[in-house]
Amino acid sequence: MNAFPGQPPRSPQSGTGARTRTGQDTTARLDLGLDEIASGCVKEVVVDTAAVCGACHGVGGGPGSAMSTPCHECGGEGRVPLRRTLALKIPAGVDDGTRILLSGEGEAGSGGGRAGDLYVEIREKAHPVFRRRGDDLHCTVVVPMTAAVLGTRFALETMDGPAEIDLPPGTHSGRSLVLSQHGIPHLRGPGRGDIVVHVEVPTPTALDAEQEQLVRRLAHLRGEDQPTIRLQPPPAHP
């Protein structure tokens, strides 16, 4: 029985050198932060692959041995393991899962065969705040009820540094504010996505006696001692 399923049984070769074979395609993974994707970047990719053997120039036979003895460097394979570092230019706006093809940068072929290709797969690292939907970036701000009622202004750290956001007085929970052209640049064509800020306004809890009195007073002044409850369809799901 063959001890290595999927591989043909090895017959003892009499040092005739490697057969000509195309090198294998190689895949490398590149993890990128959203900020790197937003700006584009140059990243170093470390690739474990194989190169043409320098001693026998990929032929597999020993020098001057008329191919009768396997090369002492590569053992007749015609190639040796090699770890390479490639500088790769990443365009702004790449998507998670994008595969960049580097033709002929994979494993060297054996016996003088042609090199395989290298695929670099882009993985987008999770951002602590923003979630990417297409080229838009979504986040949620949790605003105290009093600030939502009175209006406020706050700084949001975007891919381009801090941006001032105006929350108008009377902002409802569930409303969203759009910072247009602050998202991820479109990979093809000009322009970029937006930042969408979802507003969440928690209802105050654990009121002390004075606060409760204030809210009762407010309800009274607004004629809401007996509140009117409206009935309507549910919100549309994003």
Ligand SMILES: [Zn+2]
């Ligand atoms: Zn060699």
